[in-house]
Amino acid sequence: MTSSHDLPESVPDTGPTELENILAGSAAAAGPLCDSDSSSRARALRGIADALDAAAGELVELAMAETSLPRQRLIGEVARTTGQLRMFADGLDEGSWLDIIIDTARPDSTPPRPDLRRIQRAVGPVLVFTASNFPFAFSVAGGDVASALAAGCPVVVKVHPGHPQTSIRTGEVVSRALVEAGMPAGCFALVHGQDAGVTVLRDPRIAAASFTGSEAGGRALFDIANTRKAPIHFFAEMGSLNPVFVSPQALAARGDSIATGYVASFLLGLGQFCTKPGLLFLPRGHGLTDQLTDAVQAVAPGRLLMDRIQDGHRAGRDALAARPGVRTLVRGDLDDATAGGSLLATDVATLASDQPDLLTECFGPTSIVVEYADVDEALAAARLFPGCLTATVHAEAGEDFGRQLADELSGRAGRLVWNGWPTGVTVSWAMHHGGPYPATTSPEHTSVGITAIRRFLRPVCYQDCPQELLPDVLRDANNSGIPRRIDGNLSTDHITRADSVPT
């Protein structure tokens, strides 16, 4: 393998003239893309997916060299990415994303009610900061880009320095597919460099931004977005501790598989997932230490995504290991090139008395086993957590432990996993990949799943507008079958009442 960690330096930052061209193009594309037929955008998304599938071999090679991620993982990630693009296309065709609400006129009510017809429309150009750890699924053709394009928003992608060549090549594939689908010029562009990203974020032509990465990075950009003259939404998906709680009965019933599952989950992709379980809560005297230790030591060390992540993981692990009351069960080898899994151990009392240090995410192959004395102490531990993307409970049927922990954790996490593991985020209608701060900066929104499109839409309500000026799907005669709420009732019918047409 070549020294992947030198590649990023070979891509120069985007200069001011090019940035201005990109921003002007993005602004010019906003109107046409917003007004474009959603079926044409669906076709464009499917076109991107097909083109990426066709280029998968080449893209995977590039990503292997840049990220050190293994081939099979990257092949799977391309499939996930193209599946995601097709899912948004299907969502566009289904039409619920338009959130159509129609209240027909009631001229005789007090006060008289006008005819009101509401629909969602694109907010305008979106800036997407891509992630280090998913060179496809959260990158140039990833979920943020797909959902913004689906919404009808031009996209400017701030390329992650961890995989610039993969990004550039992916960008070429996406651009060509958009042109072939007849999408407006300027609706998609890449920028390189931290300063370029900040310049774009500050530009008044940008209407929203999204981000996947560290809490420190996300917060800094969030602050910039909010201190603009006209602030914009900055949808950051950041850090998460993803605690896992195991009940005494679950331990007794299936301690072996829990130990195996935990280590497999926290060392999956060498711990470089935002859903990595950062803490495993076990009953005191759990007896799994040898098994956990063996399982961690059985996983081969590997190269992390970037030098920065390698360094950050080492510093994070060593800081956690050095806290009083923390024991090191496995001290993974961390040389300049590779990292092995580390496993630490402590108890709830130590955790409670040493915040925020012990409740700090360590991105990479390190996790902490925490012993609790009883259910009350486990519940007290659950209450220590800030917002998380996920929380997991392992318990047996009928145990109070499960119900109590689930109640507590559902108030702190976006996804509650039962007798499973948080890594592996399904891309579907119901998925919610979000949570209270610091998991995200916008807890009502998800960055995975069809509803991710909602981040880039805002409603417009037409009052007493003539039928011919309304978007097709708001007209009385519309028979598209798109769900509409009419006078309070969800329906797929057209409107027949004569009094619904204002003069």
Add this chain to the structure above:
Amino acid sequence: MTSSHDLPESVPDTGPTELENILAGSAAAAGPLCDSDSSSRARALRGIADALDAAAGELVELAMAETSLPRQRLIGEVARTTGQLRMFADGLDEGSWLDIIIDTARPDSTPPRPDLRRIQRAVGPVLVFTASNFPFAFSVAGGDVASALAAGCPVVVKVHPGHPQTSIRTGEVVSRALVEAGMPAGCFALVHGQDAGVTVLRDPRIAAASFTGSEAGGRALFDIANTRKAPIHFFAEMGSLNPVFVSPQALAARGDSIATGYVASFLLGLGQFCTKPGLLFLPRGHGLTDQLTDAVQAVAPGRLLMDRIQDGHRAGRDALAARPGVRTLVRGDLDDATAGGSLLATDVATLASDQPDLLTECFGPTSIVVEYADVDEALAAARLFPGCLTATVHAEAGEDFGRQLADELSGRAGRLVWNGWPTGVTVSWAMHHGGPYPATTSPEHTSVGITAIRRFLRPVCYQDCPQELLPDVLRDANNSGIPRRIDGNLSTDHITRADSVPT
């Protein structure tokens, strides 16, 4: 009339001990209120509405003394407020607000899909900053409070200093109704004083906040909310210019009624509405000047809501009138106690060359008539506007003017009014009272209408959870009729397939 403007000083600021009690109570109520049955919250909202209707006579007297608003307006506003409470109760019963999405397990897919069930839940305690200009509908029992309680969030109300006695008495009525409905202690409280409001806003127990008022006030609080250690959503509904564009054909067809309607709309409530039309665009040589002038002069001066608003309006009007190229058609009398309507005039070239000064909201009885030369100049004027709550077009059927203006303005406003006037905001399913900054800080959300509840909810996704631990409405057997999206399809049916139940 007594000197209403002295009353506010008689209410002391809420002190630190009481603030701490309120915040602790609010935090303690968050869990029980979130977990409460939505039908019980619907009953509580109806109970509040009934109690307010019963106390309307007393409340209207208090509000008349404090706000100088006329009796009939206040009687109507109480009715609007109680109607709004009942609307949220109906919305709770209907159930779509839960936004239920269920993806049943597909263990044989690649990768295997777990059972995922998503529901909306309350975000936690909400701080509501009430408005000066609606002592009922945007105050202690107004839409923000109703929607937050509907969502299951405890509410802390920062009372507006313009109507403290009305607020205190309303608060007593609300509190008693909540107790009688069995709602948890601590779920509702009032605080007084700017510093107290800021203290509550900074407190980590507060999960979201809303605001209706000026851009300066809203932005200052927005900045505080975003610079917290854990930032929260601050839903501010702020300033809006609400432009109105009149086409040449509309002028020819019904210039008289347009002149009358415009003056009635901008002087309604002495211009103290966030939807007041701030600028009327007429074709050059419109010939309506005498008629507009007469109509403005025919409206009697009156007392504005507060000294602060009286002073602010005078300063704002005089600043607009003093700009080069601005003529004063009517200079309304502004003594210490009352204000009359003022009408200014200019043209698009002046407007375009004098921003932001001429595009600054003047809250109160002042508006500007702007002459345009042709459709292109009208369109250019439309492009000058920042985000607005509303924009209005008067045009005749088939005119290009209407379509072009509507397209341009729908990109800048939350509500597009056709051949009508923006004042008078219908409370219904389809209403959208929002818009891009500076109209609001959260353009995808409304502060009026049933969907206002969405501001105070966030999703939780249950992965592979046993049926008995799921909220009732997520269970297979649920037959409540609440709409649910199951495997991508909207449905009101229960789930029958055996494979949907994870083990």
